[in-house]
Amino acid sequence: MFKLKFILPLALFFALVILLAVGLRLNPREVPSPLVGRPAPAFTLPSLLKPEQSITPDIFQGRVSLFNVWASWCVACRQEHPYLMQLAREGVTLYGLDYKDTREAGLGWLDKLGNPYRQVLFDESGKAGIDWGVYGVPETFVIDKQGIIRYKHIGPITPKDWEEKIGPLVRYLEKQP
């Protein structure tokens, strides 16, 4: 009894330390998306490069793709961009959504830094962004061959994210019918 009296508070203290330590390591910016497991939200958006062309979620049919939300005003996107260029060279299908941007700034960005995207959608008002649950660019969705969202990544994709999570998922989805 005498021993328990001293050990119990100590044990409670360490349990609290562990709880708080785990809490500190979680990233509060990573809010799980309710869109995972659902078809891509409907949209009809103009292409950034060809304003007269309108793009719908049909682009996702038949191939596994990454849907990357970016903007020319977004600092973290600049950090991510060279890695997207590398992924595109490796044969990964990327679609871009230029979010709450101006056409000139968006086009200037692609001219200067290169265009890793198969198609770039232009969402000037940010309404399509709301439908996709976007709250902090860059955000990247993994979309399967049926156009279903399989994963959402918040923040810039790092080589570590690709190797540990996104890459294996893309390879797995590519093997599916």
Add this chain to the structure above:
Amino acid sequence: MKGRYFVLLLFFVLSVPFVHAGIEVREFPDARLEQRYHRLIGELRCLVCQNQSLADSNADLAEDLRDEVYAMLMAGKPDREIVAFLVARYGDFVLYRPPVKKTTLLLWLGPFAALLVAGWVLWRIGKARTPEPAAPLNEEEQQKVRKLLQQQNREEPGS
């Protein structure tokens, strides 16, 4: 001295408009709609600055979402539908009062569980500190006490 106060006063008066810089002026056909609008944006959480509601936040996204809420209200949608619109896109996280379900059970019941544990601990401590009441003296012991007291009185007559 008076001039300095005047400058200070001017500073406060001029800074008032900036306090509400993020909140747009909205027109409502009736006061009830306005009330609903303020209640809704006060209960929905901004995802960019996560400890602020849509009403408090100056973030660009919060402004867009306030526009959406306003547009839906003006279109005659019920509150339930407006909240569902945001939950479908951003998840339960947008609600300051998330629904009770498996994943939020700890959130809802945790404080009560902590209160119960704290109450139990306090009760235990209180019990440990209360001394056991002394057993009444038997006849022999009482005589002993009397004797001792008499002895003491004899030894210290003056006190």
